[in-house]
Amino acid sequence: MQRKIYLQMHSREEAQQLFWSRFAPHSTGEETIASRMALGRVTAGPVSARFSSPSFHSAAMDGLAVRAEDTFGATDETPVTLRFDFGEAVLINTGYPLPPEKNAVIMIENVLLSEDGKEGLIRAPVYPWQHVRKVGEDIVATELLFPTGHQLRPPDIGALITGGCATIRVRKRPKVVIIPTGSELVTLEDSPDAIPPGKTIESNAIVLAGLAAQAGVEVEITPIISDDFDSIKTHLAAVLATEADLVIINAGSSAGSADYTVRIIEQLGEVLVHGITIMPGKPTILGAIADKPVVGIPGYPVSAIIAMEQLVVPLLAHMQGVYVAPPVAIKAILAKDLPSRSGIEEFRRMIVGRIGANFVAVPLKQGAGAITTLTRANGILCIAAASEGEMHGREVTIELLVPQPQVERTLLCTGSHDLCLDVLGDYLRKQDPAYPLASTHVGSLGGIMALKQGMCHLAGSHLLDPKDGSYNTTYIRKHLAGRDIRIVTLVHREQGFIVAKGNPKNITGVRDLFGAGIRFINRQAGSGTRVLLDYELSRHDLDPDGIDGYQQDEYTHMAVAVAVLSGKVDVGLGIKSAARALGLDFVPLVEERYDLLIPGEMFDTPMMQAVLAVIDTPLFKQTVEGMGGYSTRETGHLVPLD
């Protein structure tokens, strides 16, 4: 294995500066196109009108076209009669040309027409050019319609057509070519039913292409190229010889043994930057070959997107010579500690919502591979390179990924995980697209703590008090004393052992977790499921240390089920619907109640009422029951706290 350390890492600003200064703005040429097709395009030079608009004096109202001088002196006492057959007045519709010699229009509402329709009586004069749209009132031929570098919007196209500009000179759209590389890659189309062992479905190129398209450029994706130095080099050279204005190679940008990109760019041109002090996105390569930018983008999905957004999209705007507004940023209270390595600028995906007067930002997990964190995030926190992280409760600046009003309508749901929350979120969006439900999973007790700190709108919880068999109320009284908390039952659900199909290790109860060679996976401390396990162990007077895997935990029922499915473990404790979703077997242990905990001050808000309305529908209940392991017999019931 050849190991090459980055020679010199650059900060994002340095890298941007080095890269952008190398390529002239709007260097990709110009073209003349039909104005009708020019929406979103950028003017290559100043655009002047060829025609005036209106091109003739026209009536601005329905009424009588007259000579203003003929109306002078008309009053209630001395009305003036204008005869149509003598041409003293002419009936005219809005927009029609003013007859020659006429210079004003009297609104039809102010005219008393005679029975025979041959004359009109008026009781007030008009002044010259009243109610007349004059030649050139809007556009004067030769006047500047748009300066250079203007990005055309729908009304602009209307002004172009009205001003007689059937065609327009615009800047050519840069063409971006994306080369997916990697011997492990297959297309989904080639493997529609299952992924071949050790292979990965290529998805980055289509994401990068979408980001480039949103930046207003043309995009092409080439076939996948294997990890072979010569193949990639030959392919890159061929692409550069075509109309490409910018080439992206994805991935092979790191310094592993199959990471050829940097050496290929070196051989064909110049590597400007290799290694940027950002996370994700560190192994990005910025290069130039024959005056064209060539970018090596890392392979992890989130790294790829961050590198694209931070380094390529702004360059595409620069190449087109347009100003791109920075994203909207808001101040928000951070819901969790976020340690960060000093010297690295870190981009963290967040879910943001408004709680009372404040925005609250909840970090999503940070893996560079976790594309679902980007599909779920509605904001990004950038932790400066100089910082060692941010503390929970501090005010941080979040760049929004969606419009701010949507953030204000985002429901932050946390606490325990249950698959019914997905159903709830789905029906909520069906009922009212304005309310996205964003759920993060921190366990029941974590949810109660989030409620305490004002970091969520609602929390799912199933915390058993072994003393009296009650759920949640004991914990609320203890941790949320004095707070008005409403408890709404979402479901009753079966908890039990999730095991492989056919239950090969023959797990029947909690004692079987102690069997020889039985590998278990636990849930995290503070989760209701962990509380349940510990209760069952103590009830049978069993020592947790005897379980292989008690110390290893996962944060969701599905993660436990996946651990079983993948053969990593033999058994875990979780809900029936998770086992069923993955085709695993399930050994029931108890039925428990799963509630939503809602602060009183939020109970009557429209967003919370929308949630409660969904829970109450027969459709929601039917869908939940259909998933297996659920009862909705008390769904929507308010549980008294005392």
Place this chain on the structure above:
Amino acid sequence: MQRKIYLQMHSREEAQQLFWSRFAPHSTGEETIASRMALGRVTAGPVSARFSSPSFHSAAMDGLAVRAEDTFGATDETPVTLRFDFGEAVLINTGYPLPPEKNAVIMIENVLLSEDGKEGLIRAPVYPWQHVRKVGEDIVATELLFPTGHQLRPPDIGALITGGCATIRVRKRPKVVIIPTGSELVTLEDSPDAIPPGKTIESNAIVLAGLAAQAGVEVEITPIISDDFDSIKTHLAAVLATEADLVIINAGSSAGSADYTVRIIEQLGEVLVHGITIMPGKPTILGAIADKPVVGIPGYPVSAIIAMEQLVVPLLAHMQGVYVAPPVAIKAILAKDLPSRSGIEEFRRMIVGRIGANFVAVPLKQGAGAITTLTRANGILCIAAASEGEMHGREVTIELLVPQPQVERTLLCTGSHDLCLDVLGDYLRKQDPAYPLASTHVGSLGGIMALKQGMCHLAGSHLLDPKDGSYNTTYIRKHLAGRDIRIVTLVHREQGFIVAKGNPKNITGVRDLFGAGIRFINRQAGSGTRVLLDYELSRHDLDPDGIDGYQQDEYTHMAVAVAVLSGKVDVGLGIKSAARALGLDFVPLVEERYDLLIPGEMFDTPMMQAVLAVIDTPLFKQTVEGMGGYSTRETGHLVPLD
């Protein structure tokens, strides 16, 4: 002429309510498309993953794949050697499958490889599953990827592909069909060189189509239909029989003799609303034919756009079942009084910029026909129906038409009008697309008043003091006493009489304005050109009342030139470049200095320095001189105030 008064006007809210409640959300059906093509589309149902991701345990780092248990006990003092040939460790690249029986990866940086490459020495243990991306770590097969009604962004497409969803069920895009009607309409393509007399170029349909396309729907424009009841009715019925989900008829929505739309909708279906208390946009018709929405949109360009944005675009979102965020709104100080009729909700186009700590909003002219006000506006002020208008200096709410950062960079230029400002604006955008120059014309003295009230960044002025022949300084000392104002000369320019080609009325000097049958057009009070005229008249001891047209005025040189070109008047006073732009003749009177007046506190801002840098370029000066009637001998010079 048949005159039909609107039976009942509706407020915008009433009209929206009546209209939208009639059509069910996402009623336009569903379709299955390739996920690769689904950018911007809306999910028709919940989407679940088919594959897990990763689909196998893989290395998260370049390094050695090991059994964690084999590394326990490794320390600096007791390093552990792992032999590759015995399979104790396997070299592995990031993303590659973990070999069977291995459960952790040691980063290559922490391994000392032997010379022969057959073994690696480690000085610290790893724990099980360290640096391993586990099966399903990002996506678990069966998990919910997106709820119903989710509009897909680029990372979402990546998640779909990664999750094995090659196709996706999405809502069909509604299809909007636009019917342009009007006997006066011609297409620009049919009349590329000149507009036939009395005809108007059709431009609304393409603007409405652009707005519909931005709302994410399919659009089709039919050929133009003449103002003939039966033709329009037959055509509309045919369009409704096709795949149209919504039909727009433009125009004929008013109540004039050729306004057939309302009667046609009545005959084929039902008119829900005719007449809405908004301005522009009042004559809008909302109807339903065979359960499809049919909208009659007024003919004036601005009316058409307002009606489309207020009534059709939100319905299209409703039909697609997506949430559309309202536009960003800011608070701004209103620069001018804006009286408004009570009972009418008025939409006024504004130019907004930031001056010091405040946003300032300058109204543009309000004609319903003035499409150029929409191409220039960056904000809209909505004056409530109950209001009788807004006073200058008051704080008002402006909905932004461009991103807020662009508003913050908009340069508000006012005062006297000169064509060089267009050149300046053009070169400024060429140099830095971030700075749009927005100029409005209120005359030199109006500009000085705007400076006094803090309503502009800079003002153009050419106010002559007849006593000493100086420009601007006398007026600044009088009206801006105590203020730090910098005076930068933009150009010297020729003022004179703009006359028809060949000077048919033989105007040679100011005395000729008094000739029999000579029609003059004046500039508004407070303009430098008006000051110049009055000075010339008083110098020759002439009485303005003897001039036919002295009381009629225009606000710009170009408007004066257009009045001459259209034959409305014989002569006006203005700058040579305006005469030249329209191919008119010019009789020089004086050369005058035209300065930019800049508050001292803005002089050193980046945006103002960008302006001054442009003025100083040879290219700017060459272009200005090339327009005729200009000298740049002192362009960019700072004029001392004392």
